[in-house]
Amino acid sequence: MLKKLFFGGKIEQKVIGKIKKHIGILCSACETFRIALEKQDKNLISNVFELEREGDIVRREIVSDIFVGAFLPFLRPNICKFVEIVDNALDAVEDAAFEYLDLELDGEIRSDCIKIANINFKMCEILSIAFETLLTGEDLREKNLVIRIYEKKIDEIKHDLMRKLREKDIKNFWEGKIISDFITYLANVSDIIEDASDYLQIINVSIR
Amino acid sequence: MKVEEIMNTKIEFIEANATVYDAIEKMVDKRIRSLVVKPRDENDVYGVITVRDIVFRVLNKNLDPNKVKIEEIASKPLVCVDKDIDIEHVIRLMEKFNIARVFVCEKGNLLGVVALLDVMSGSLIKRVRGGCIA
Numbered sequence: 001m002l003k004k005l006f007f008g009g010k011i012e013q014k015v016i017g018k019i020k021k022h023i024g025i026l027c028s029a030c031e032t033f034r035i036a037l038e039k040q041d042k043n044l045i046s047n048v049f050e051l052e053r054e055g056d057i058v059r060r061e062i063v064s065d066i067f068v069g070a071f072l073p074f075l076r077p078n079i080c081k082f083v084e085i086v087d088n089a090l091d092a093v094e095d096a097a098f099e100y101l102d103l104e105l106d107g108e109i110r111s112d113c114i115k116i117a118n119i120n121f122k123m124c125e126i127l128s129i130a131f132e133t134l135l136t137g138e139d140l141r142e143k144n145l146v147i148r149i150y151e152k153k154i155d156e157i158k159h160d161l162m163r164k165l166r167e168k169d170i171k172n173f174w175e176g177k178i179i180s181d182f183i184t185y186l187a188n189v190s191d192i193i194e195d196a197s198d199y200l201q202i203i204n205v206s207i208r
Numbered sequence: 209m210k211v212e213e214i215m216n217t218k219i220e221f222i223e224a225n226a227t228v229y230d231a232i233e234k235m236v237d238k239r240i241r242s243l244v245v246k247p248r249d250e251n252d253v254y255g256v257i258t259v260r261d262i263v264f265r266v267l268n269k270n271l272d273p274n275k276v277k278i279e280e281i282a283s284k285p286l287v288c289v290d291k292d293i294d295i296e297h298v299i300r301l302m303e304k305f306n307i308a309r310v311f312v313c314e315k316g317n318l319l320g321v322v323a324l325l326d327v328m329s330g331s332l333i334k335r336v337r338g339g340c341i342a
Contacts, residue, residue: 010296126336146336160218 007135011070015079016135018062018131022086023131025055027124029093030189034117036100045097052094057168059087078206082199086127087095089192093120096185102178109179114200116154116186123150123193130200140204147197150189158187211298212291214330215312215320222257224248227265228273228281231257242309244318245282255284257306262331288313289322298322303319 007016029051036044062083066076105113128144130164170176222231222243231243245255257278265281285310287310289298298310302324309323 129336142332143336145332146329149333154220 009096011065011068015062015065015070018058018065019079019083019086020128020131022055022058022062022083023124024089024130025051025058026086026093027121027128029055029090030117030124033097033100034114034121035091036097037105037114037117040094042101045101048097052090053067055087055090059083068180075203076105078199078203082196082203085192085196085199089124089189092146092185092189092192096182096189099182099185100199103182109161109164112157112164113183113186116190117152118159119150119157120186120189120193123147123190126150127193127197127200129205134200137207138140141200144192144197144201147194151194154187154190158183209295209330209334210291211289211293211295211310211312211322212320214295214326214333215291215322216326217320219244219318219321221246222278224252224255224277224279224282226278228257228262228276228278232262232273233276235259235262241323242321244286244311245278245284248279253285254311254334255279255282256286256309256311257282260308277303286311286313286318290314291319295327295334299327302327 009014029048032044032047032051036042036048063080066080070076071079126143126146130140130147133140133143165179165183170179220234220238220240220243222234222245224245224247234243235241242256242258245257247253261281261283262273265271287301287305287307289301289310289312291312291314301310302308309321311318312320312322337339
């Protein structure tokens with residue numbers, strides 16, 4: 001019923017399709033980045049940059065479609081905000097990928113970064129499931145909680161990683177800055193996905 | 209879902225000849241509910257001491273935690289599982305032995321620990337992921 005009432009129109013269906021594509025691009029970027037870290041293959045980083053650009057294009061299309069008249073007016077700002085948050089997550093993946101180009105990770109630090117990248121990817125999948133659930137009008141609480149569980153895991157790994165980094169010898173200012181920025185961006189992806197998930201819940205509540 | 213996906217790889221250890229007070233200090237500082245007890249020698253095995261052991265076996269009996277050694281109240285050996293085992297199996301083990309955590313071991317090495325909270329989170333993740341994945 002909710003689906004028909006709020007998301008049933010032709011133009012709405014078009015936007016929904018694009019939002020799904022946008023989330024799919026975020027999933028692909030996170031997965032590509034995870035593989036790049038696992039295989040230590042920096043050639044894959046260019047794919048992450050391409051996905052971010054593709055995400056920008058889809059975001060612009062979604063926003064312009066919404067301003068053409070998709071969705072009821074009270075829903076538009078929240079949907080635009082959600083799309084912007086997903087795009088911010090894509091930007092954070094791109095920033096982390098950019099820093100990785102100048103970075104050599106080893107040992108436990110590399111293994112922890114792979115763990116974070118892997119959880120980021122899993123969070124994207126849950127976000128995608130949560131979006132599908134929103135369309136059916138079902139409750140999102142469980143999906144939201146799973147995203148928070150994953151986010152907490154990343155927080156734990158990040159704090160551990162910071163402790164390990166403090167014990168590492170840094171040769172110069174830039175080496176220290178690059179690795180610190182890299183971890184900040186990498187861990188920030190999960191925070192942004194959590195924000196996106198919270199926004200889905202806001203949309204869900206607002207259409208009840 | 210395999211236990212490897214939900215296990216916690218950060219394990220805190222304590223010496224078998226340390227006092228219960230040392231364990232209390234460590235648990236409070238690190239906000240954890242159990243510590244792995246190191247083997248005394250090569251013939252010994254790992255053990256575990258939990259908040260429950262300390263409260264019921266020491267504090268509740270008005271014993272002095274500074275005078276009781278960890279080895280006196282530690283449980284040995286650890287209940288270990290393989291990293292490829294399913295969560296359902298872990299839940300059955302926990303219920304059967306009435307324990308709140310199992311350890312993930314491989315060739316005598318400790319890889320991680322899975323507590324009830326991890327199992328609960330893991331089950332929820334499995335439930336949610338059981339839906340459609342884009």
